Amino acid sequence: MWSDIFYPDNPKRREQLIRRSQELQDLMKNNFRATNQLIDAMNKHLSCSFEHISLNESATLRENCDVIIECMRKIQAEVERIDKRLKEKLEPTLYEKLRSLSSLSTVDFKAISRAFAIVCGIGSLGSTVLFGVLLKNGAILSNIAGKFAKIGATALAGVVLTVVFLGIDMIVEAILGKIEGDRLWAELEKYDRALAEFRPASEQYQDNITYVRIKIEMLNE
Numbered sequence: 001m002w003s004d005i006f007y008p009d010n011p012k013r014r015e016q017l018i019r020r021s022q023e024l025q026d027l028m029k030n031n032f033r034a035t036n037q038l039i040d041a042m043n044k045h046l047s048c049s050f051e052h053i054s055l056n057e058s059a060t061l062r063e064n065c066d067v068i069i070e071c072m073r074k075i076q077a078e079v080e081r082i083d084k085r086l087k088e089k090l091e092p093t094l095y096e097k098l099r100s101l102s103s104l105s106t107v108d109f110k111a112i113s114r115a116f117a118i119v120c121g122i123g124s125l126g127s128t129v130l131f132g133v134l135l136k137n138g139a140i141l142s143n144i145a146g147k148f149a150k151i152g153a154t155a156l157a158g159v160v161l162t163v164v165f166l167g168i169d170m171i172v173e174a175i176l177g178k179i180e181g182d183r184l185w186a187e188l189e190k191y192d193r194a195l196a197e198f199r200p201a202s203e204q205y206q207d208n209i210t211y212v213r214i215k216i217e218m219l220n221e
Helices: 002-006 011-045 061-089 092-100 106-120 125-136 138-152 161-166 168-175 181-220
Strands: none
Touching: 011 061, 011 125, 011 138, 011 181, 061 092, 061 106, 061 125, 061 138, 092 106, 092 125, 106 125, 125 138, 125 181, 138 181
8 A cells, every 4th residue: 555655664643544534524524514504593593595515525625625614704704794783783781791691681682682683684582692602602613714724725635525535545645646755744744733623623613503503492492
């Protein structure tokens, strides 16, 4: 195997990279699914009109990263637009309560719902909770988008996703000839480090979306 040339004395490292590729497959699929769940929630509770995104295994790793990064940018832009208008409609104290999701009384919820009805055309407890969480955890979107960008900047980003998912031997085969031998190990190391950061960021991102969905469901019971 080609990869044995570059891993003659380090089988554990080779196995780690194989696991990373398998892990990437799960993380990519789960991040796309979580983003679509967020899109569904925003379309329903904030009257947005986002379309679902799909993981395309026939496209390159970079192309798939670009798809989800662009989607997250659009979501962030919409959150900022709604935030700006809500800030104009709400009293400063009430706006700060919305941002922190703390000490919101029934009266507060009604006032915020009226503001949402004006800004988004719909106002509900779900609108308040969803938007409050998006404001409070705004860094989550930018953080995961940054991790996607980091993976998209590696040399492996030009490899078709199906090949990346097949494991390290296929990856080496795909990029061999494009990268000089003495650079290959460095690029694989860079890929490994990017994936090590990608996992916790992905888990946090997915957990936050799950939290929002559960919170909204509890309010609707």
